[in-house]
Amino acid sequence: MRQRAWSKLFLYVICIFMSLFFLMPIYVMLVTSVKPLDEVTLADMWKLPSTFDWSSYQTAFAKLAPNFWNSVYLVVPATLLSAMLGALNGYVLSKWKFKGADTIFTLILFGMFIPYQSILIPLIQFLREIGLYNTIPGLIFVHVVYGIPITTLMFRNFYAAIPDEMIESAKIDGAGFLRIFRYIMLPLSITGFVVVAIWQFTNIWNEFLFAVTITTSSQQPIMVALQNLSGSQIVQWNVQMAGALLAALPTLLVYIFLGKYFVRGLLAGSVKG
Amino acid sequence: METVKTVPERNVTVVPEARKKRKWTVDHWLAAAFLTPSVVLVFIFVYGFIGWTGYVSLSNWNSLVPDLSFAGLKNYIYLFHDFRFQADLRNTLVFTVLFIGVVIVLGQLLAILLDQKLRGESIFRNIFFFPMALSFVVTGVVWQWLLNPSTGVNLFLKKFGLDSKWYTDTTILAGFHLGKIEFGVPVAIVAVVIAAVWQMTGFAVAMYLAGLRAIPEEVREAARMDGATELQIYRKIIIPLLRPITVSVIIIMAHISLKIFDLIYAMTGPGANFVTDVPGVYMFETTFRGNYYANGAAIAMIMLLSVAIFIVPYLISSRKGGS
Secondary structure, X not given: OHHHHXXXXXXXXXXXXXXXXXXXXXXXXXXXXXXXXXXXXXXXXXXXXXXXXXXXXXXXXXXXXXXXXXXXXXXXXXXXHHHHHHHHHHHHHHHOOOXXXXXXXXXXXXXXXXXXXXXXXXHHHHHHHOXXXXXXXXXXXHHHHHHHHHHHHHHHHHHHOOOHHHHHHHHHOOOXXXXXXXXXXXXXXXXXXXXXXXXXXHHHHHOOHHHHHHOOHHXXXXXXXXXXXXXXXXXXXXXXXXXXXXXXXXXXXXXXXXXXXXXXXXXXXXXXX | OOOXXXXXXXXXXXXXXXXXXXXXXXXXXXXXXXXXXXXXHHHHHHHHXXXXXXXXXXXXXXXXXXXXXXOOOXXXXXXXXXXXXHHHHHHHHHHHHHHHHHHHHHHHHHHHHHOOXXXXXXXXXXXXXXXXXXXXXXXHHHHHHHOOOOOHHHHHHHOOOOOOOHHHOOOXXXXXXXXXXXXXXXXXXXXXXXXXXXXXXXXXXXXXXXHHHXXXXXXXXXXXXXXXXXXXXXXXXXXHHOHHHHHHHHHHHHHHHHOOOHHHHHHOOOOHHHOOOOHHHHHHHHHHHOOOHHHHHHHHHHHHHHHHHHHHHHHHXXXXXXX
């Protein structure tokens, strides 16, 4: 029994040590962001601030606010649209299977893994052609299109868990494709929508490659603006840390309040087809 | 863009349930109609665009003015002789191996720790997972500071007589010459690996935890009855049972690592002598900063190929294994 107690203690020590490692960046970020600039020095980096100075948040907010709103305008419609599209696709591919449906599904799925560099040049040409280059709607469109694989996968797996008998009996009662979706699948898939929405929200908010290549200056989402902030001449670390925190806040809040669904999305994103 | 095709007005003869032949009803047509836009979009924007990139990679389009005349393999040949690209390939290989290795070991270890019914388990779990909610750009910006040679972790390490230049270090460990580059482990890459591990380990922990929870308690009980110690149970039974999850983790981490761009772009950039450069960064800079579109397209195609080598067999096998 004694030995068990010791080994338990040992486990706690490892867990706490690892937790400190994982929390260290957050600590430094928080502490630095509330320091006045003259305290952001090498020697004091790990120390708590002597006084709270919120001016770095003011500076960061003034610089990042427009881009923050760009990200909001981008992420809300893109998330809703791609969740809707994914739900319909998942419904068809799980409950209305036809010959070759699995092949089509696998072909769709591949789109989830491609490096987006491999479609970027034609994508930009295309967006220029239709006049959506350097616009938020252009980015929304891109995220909806390249979100199809993952949202389809997630809804397909989710709907696979709904028993086929339910659909069959609804068919006997005379319900068709749309009625079954509207009155059976949709009410049952609230959780599915939450999981997919969180996943898409997080990914689109955090996305960088499309954002940096498709938009410039005033149209840029927050991640690009944050990157530019750190690329500027004079490195004001307190402002940068405040900016990083601002940019991270929405997804962190989602994680804090809806963590369960977040992790479920994480697992659903790891192909089980 | 999302134009939903209207259903072709066939003779709406409702097929009686009794006839269970695969006859397409109106509903089947509707289902197909709803799927069609997505399929068309994916075929154009994924496969069509990949094809177009491939075509660009074989062209002479290396300036602002599009020039799609055929250049053969010129761009590819150029790349494989290019110092920067050779360094990129080395870096990607080193990064991928280190990153996946650490994520798997750490992910498995932390998941097993969390599976010990410790008090405060959910707190620990939340702490290990939360970096997953962050953007690679945020991670890059924060770790850029933490691993800054004159600040950050170094101030801490100096107390122990350790001093590191982290991502500004140009040393290459255990190097030998291969092509134009020094082949070995660039010390600077280790700094990026630390940041990437910090961000992505939560994913592996989540997957391993799900796997551990799926192992029935009877399996452990039976082993205990046979007199196995807890350590033996893990070594001989649990960890081997987790192997399929390890495969999934490797696949997922590999495709992330092979196309990584934002973390490195935000944290270090190419680095001196390209010690932290990767194809993703090179492609971005050469295409959108230098206007060498054909070269950029060739880099992109090589990136795609490297990912496809992992993904295609995995997709095919998981399709056979699944449904």
